[in-house]
Amino acid sequence: MTNVEKYNKAFMESFNIEEDKLKGLKYQDIVDWDSVGHMQLMAELEDEFEVELDIDDIVDFSSYEEGKNILLKYEVNIDS
Amino acid sequence: MSNSELLSFDIVGIQECQQNRYPQLFVDSIFDVDPGKSARGLKNFTYNEWFFPAHFEGDPNVPGHIQIECLVQTFIMTFLSMEPYKGMKTNFVRINNANFKRKVIPGDRLEINATLDSFKRGIAKGSAESFVGNEIACSADFIITLPDVLENFKPSKK
Numbered sequence: 001m002t003n004v005e006k007y008n009k010a011f012m013e014s015f016n017i018e019e020d021k022l023k024g025l026k027y028q029d030i031v032d033w034d035s036v037g038h039m040q041l042m043a044e045l046e047d048e049f050e051v052e053l054d055i056d057d058i059v060d061f062s063s064y065e066e067g068k069n070i071l072l073k074y075e076v077n078i079d080s
Numbered sequence: 081m082s083n084s085e086l087l088s089f090d091i092v093g094i095q096e097c098q099q100n101r102y103p104q105l106f107v108d109s110i111f112d113v114d115p116g117k118s119a120r121g122l123k124n125f126t127y128n129e130w131f132f133p134a135h136f137e138g139d140p141n142v143p144g145h146i147q148i149e150c151l152v153q154t155f156i157m158t159f160l161s162m163e164p165y166k167g168m169k170t171n172f173v174r175i176n177n178a179n180f181k182r183k184v185i186p187g188d189r190l191e192i193n194a195t196l197d198s199f200k201r202g203i204a205k206g207s208a209e210s211f212v213g214n215e216i217a218c219s220a221d222f223i224i225t226l227p228d229v230l231e232n233f234k235p236s237k238k
Contacts, residue, residue, distance in 0.1 A: 027235040035227075035230045035231070035233070035234045036173050036203065036225055036230065038233065038234065038235065039200075039201050039202070039203050039230065039233060040203075042201070042233075043200065043203075055232065055233065058201075058233045058235075059232075059233060059234065059235055059236050060235070060236070061235060062235035062236070
């Protein structure tokens with residue numbers, strides 16, 4: 001599975017959302033991406049990429065696109 | 081943790097850890113608490129409980145939602161017994177696999193065993209089951225949040 005497939009899977013499993021709805025998705029755009037859903041997503045990503053996200057990065061993780069930039073800090077390149 | 085190091089809480093101690101109060105407090109004592117891991121609870125039901133006359137006349141038994149509260153009020157002590165979280169408010173996120181196996185009636189002594197499977201960033205996942213004597217009464221899996229902790233991790237911008 002590629003990194004983008006893993007990344008999308010984390011979103012789809014956390015929010016029960018179709019893959020074609022992910023582009024441009026932001027925090028609170030959908031009901032399931034609330035504060036609890038956000039923690040679910042963080043846990044999925046940490047498991048998937050075997051990283052531990054800092055609190056500042058969790059707070060800054062406000063959109064599908066921004067998340068890719070944040071994961072780069074952990075040497076996880078989603079678009080490669 | 082050895083048995084001698086396990087924590088116990090009487091009704092005053094329980095109220096220092098959790099915000100449930102009469103008539104919504106449904107555990108009498110909590111014991112064998114291994115903070116961050118497990119806890120056991122006890123609830124003695126007498127006919128003086130406020131709900132027995134209403135549930136039901138001629139057949140008093142403990143409503144299912146109160147049995148679930150007994151489970152979860154024991155479960156939350158697995159993490160509310162830890163100093164940073166003592167006294168914090170908790171919210172339900174999910175109750176799964178709730179099973180009711182035995183009617184609980186006045187005079188029954190309910191014993192509850194709770195296990196915390198994970199606790200991270202204000203989200204607790206785990207399970208609890210209750211017994212009357214050796215008979216299982218009910219069981220359920222829980223996801224519970226601490227909203228005050230969760231608040232620290234919310235994205236700051238939309």
